[in-house]
Amino acid sequence: xxxxxxxxxxxxxxxxxxxxxxxxxxxxxxxxxxxxxxxxxxxxxxxxxxxxxxxxxxxxxxxxxxxxxxxxxxxxxxxxxxxxxxxxxxxxxxxxxxxxxxxxxxxxxxxxxxxxxxxxxxxxxxxxxxxxxxxxxxxxxxxxxxxxxxxxxxxxxxxxxxxxxxxxxxxxxxxxxxxxxxxxxxxxxxxxxxxxxxxxxxxxxx
Amino acid sequence: xxxxxxxxxxxxxxxxxxxxxxxxxxxxxxxxxxxxxxxxxxxxxxxxxxxxxxxxxxxxxxxxxxxxxxxxxxxxxxxxxxxxxxxxxxxxxxxxxxxxxxxxxxxxxxxxxxxxxxxxxxxxxxxxxxxxxxxxxxxxxxxxxxxxxxxxxxxxxxxxxxxxxxxxxxxxxxxxxxxxxxxxxxxxxxxxxxxxxxxxxxxxxxxxxxxxxxxxxxxxxxxxxxxxxxxxxxxxxxxxxxxxxxxxxxxxxxxxxxxxxxxxxxxxxxxxxxxxxxxxxxxxxxxxxxxxxxxxxxxxxxxxxxxxxxxxx
Numbered sequence: 010x011x012x013x014x015x016x017x018x019x020x021x022x023x024x025x026x027x028x029x030x031x032x033x034x035x036x037x038x039x040x041x042x043x044x045x046x047x048x049x050x051x052x053x054x055x056x057x058x059x060x061x062x063x064x065x066x067x068x069x070x071x072x073x074x075x076x077x078x079x080x081x082x083x084x085x086x087x088x089x090x091x092x093x094x095x096x097x098x099x100x101x102x103x104x105x106x107x108x109x110x111x112x113x114x115x116x117x118x119x120x121x122x123x124x125x126x127x128x129x130x131x132x133x134x135x136x137x138x139x140x141x142x143x144x145x146x147x148x149x150x151x152x153x154x155x156x157x158x159x160x161x162x163x164x165x166x167x168x169x170x171x172x173x174x175x176x177x178x179x180x181x182x183x184x185x186x187x188x189x190x191x192x193x194x195x196x197x198x199x200x201x202x203x204x205x206x207x208x209x210x211x212x213x214x215x
Numbered sequence: 216x217x218x219x220x221x222x223x224x225x226x227x228x229x230x231x232x233x234x235x236x237x238x239x240x241x242x243x244x245x246x247x248x249x250x251x252x253x254x255x256x257x258x259x260x261x262x263x264x265x266x267x268x269x270x271x272x273x274x275x276x277x278x279x280x281x282x283x284x285x286x287x288x289x290x291x292x293x294x295x296x297x298x299x300x301x302x303x304x305x306x307x308x309x310x311x312x313x314x315x316x317x318x319x320x321x322x323x324x325x326x327x328x329x330x331x332x333x334x335x336x337x338x339x340x341x342x343x344x345x346x347x348x349x350x351x352x353x354x355x356x357x358x359x360x361x362x363x364x365x366x367x368x369x370x371x372x373x374x375x376x377x378x379x380x381x382x383x384x385x386x387x388x389x390x391x392x393x394x395x396x397x398x399x400x401x402x403x404x405x406x407x408x409x410x411x412x413x414x415x416x417x418x419x420x421x422x423x424x425x426x427x428x429x430x431x432x433x434x435x436x437x438x439x440x441x442x443x444x445x446x447x448x449x450x451x452x453x454x455x456x457x458x459x460x461x462x463x464x465x466x467x468x469x470x471x472x473x474x475x476x477x478x479x480x481x482x483x484x485x486x487x488x489x490x491x492x493x494x495x496x497x498x499x500x501x502x503x504x505x506x507x508x509x510x511x512x513x514x515x516x517x518x519x520x521x522x523x524x525x526x527x528x
Contacts, residue, residue: 046301047283047290047497048353111501124489177488179351180398180469181298 016082025086029093032060033100050108057101058130062170062188064094069167069195088144091163095141098134126176133169136162164199167192264312264435265331267360267422270340275416277344282355284424286497291431292349293450294399295384295391306392307430312451315435321381321457324372331435335421337370338362342425343418345441347448348480348509350466352502354494359439360422365413373409373457380412381405381462382438383454391451399465405449406462406476407440410518416441416511442511444478475528479519480509484528 015021036056039045045052068090071083110117121131140160142148149156171192174185293303296310315331340360348354368380386402388394394401411417418439421428428434433450440447446466456462466474473487482492482505493502508515519527 047286048300048495050495050500051353108495108500109502120490126488180294181396183298 012078012080013082016080016085022085022089025089029064029090032056033097050104054101054104054108057097057104058174061094061097061101062174064090064097065163065167065170066188066191066195068094069163073195073198092141092144095137098137102131102134126173129169129176130173133166133173136166136169140166164196167196264315264427264430265335265421267340267425267427270342270360270422272342273344273358274341275343275345277346277356279346279356280498281344281358282497287355287357287423288429288431290497292351292445293393293431293433295393295401295403295451296431297393298398302393303431304429307434310390310430310434312430312435315453317436317452318454319371319456320454322374322377322459323457324374325370331421334367334436335362335419338366340421343439345416345418345439346509347439347441347445348494348505350444350446350474350478350486350491352489352491352494352505353497354505354509355497358424359418359420360425361418361420361439363415364417364419364438365415367419368412368455371455371457376459377457378409379458379460379462380407380409381454381456381458382407382449382452383456384449385451385453400468402453403449403465404462404468405438405447405464406458407447408518411440414515414518416514442480442508442515444480446474447478477519477522477524477527479515479524479528480505481507481524481528483507484525 036045036053040049040053068087071087071090074083075081106112106117110120120127122128140162143152143156143159152159171185171189175182175189178185289304290300291303292300293307296303296306312331317329317331317334318327319329320326340362342358342360344356344358346354347357382405384403385391386394388401407417418441420433420437420439421435423429423432428437433448436452437450438448438452447464461476464474464476466478467476480491485491491505494505495502506512
């Protein structure tokens with residue numbers, strides 16, 4: 010089946026929803042089964058955080074994918090993935106707020122102010138809120154050109170998120186580095202001259 | 216000799232809300248199934264380590280709930296077998312500790328190569344239940360089996376020139392696959408002052424939970440210094456050296472601003488990137504207050520009378 014008909018088929022969206030929810034469902038299932046290991050809180054915090062980052066990367070991968078595949082259908086999933094990224098970041102924040110700070114708001118805030126890696130992560134989380142709130146059709150219409158400007162925040166959010174991950178590493182940078190490289194590629198793609206490099210021009214140059 | 220009861224006689228039930236307490240019980244119950252599988256594994260891999268037949272039970276005890284054995288043996292920082300918490304258990308199952316020897320050197324009258332048997336057999340084994348506080352702000356309560364380090368060091372007759380004891384872990388990337396990546400400058404190094412090493416709480420452990428030391432926990436022989444962050448308690452020791460100058464220690468070599476030589480558990484001195492005020496006891500959801508010297512203040516505080524603990528972190 011051609012890519013465009015897959016992307017536009019009636020079941021594409023339900024399947025995408027299911028795939029986005031799958032990590033959460035697996036985590037809940039593992040929690041119920043007691044399969045989250047010795048430190049379930051740490052595991053849940055880590056996994057929800059990583060899934061927020063992955064979905065953010067996926068959201069930003071759609072327009073390069075459109076260009077590389079010449080297929081416009083990818084963009085139909087951008088809002089969905091972006092909102093799921095926000096959803097996982099909410100889970101990530103909630104687990105940390107509840108388990109690490111026992112619902113104590115001032116205790117939580119002290120951590121945000123004092124710990125640079127938490128400052129970065131928390132900023133990313135807060136900055137995602139206006140994007141989530143303005144992601145519906147009527148807000149897009151109402152904000153017009155301002156909407157585009159506002160949603161450029163996503164690049165800053167991605168940077169903050171990657172740094173938030175890197176900055177808490179003790180010694181092994183491997184995992185966050187992989188995400189940092191992917192993020193760098195996606196951000197570089199937004200820069201004019203890099204964007205104009207298509208796969209065709211690349212192979213032609215060879 | 217050591218009175219280790221007073222301050223932690225608060226029953227666990229007063230510290231933890233009951234609903235949470237019950238949840239935890241369920242969690243531990245479900246972990247039991249996996250624990251059975253682990254037991255079979257450890258039989259296959261550990262025959263060569265020190266057999267802990269006959270030891271004095273609970274020579275030092277603690278009125279706190281002991282961490283589930285499954286948790287203590289599946290959630291480990293032991294970069295020699297990988298940097299993930301579950302890596303050591305997975306990657307150390309085939310690790311053989313046959314004919315393990317320990318090089319003893321430096322300022323002492325009895326240097327040489329000691330077999331595990333020579334080193335441990337002359338001393339009576341004791342079970343000691345200690346808190347373990349990781350620098351990453353989680354903690355456990357573990358029943359170790361071992362011998363006071365002081366008893367062992369005395370047989371080596373350190374001279375007056377010996378001011379510190381330096382320890383090294385085995386360096387063998389073929390047997391310890393984590394060493395194939397240079398996350399840490401191998402071999403792993405640790406050290407104590409002579410006074411810390413001779414302190415009656417400092418233990419050389421060869422077993423835990425009534426069994427031979429599992430590979431992932433530092434078989435066949437490791438250090439346990441309960442008032443210091445866990446990384447000071449070096450695992451799979453192959454070298455003990457009496458030295459004059461403060462020895463280099465691995466985490467201090469990697470990040471000197473974050474990990475000092477002393478690394479005493481201290482809720483007042485934060486890690487530069489995170490708070491050390493609280494810790495999550497493995498099995499709990501919420502965090503609890505971290506105690507000065509991990510709750511061993513009464514026993515060890517006088518070791519540091521002349522030291523500014525904020526500078527010498």
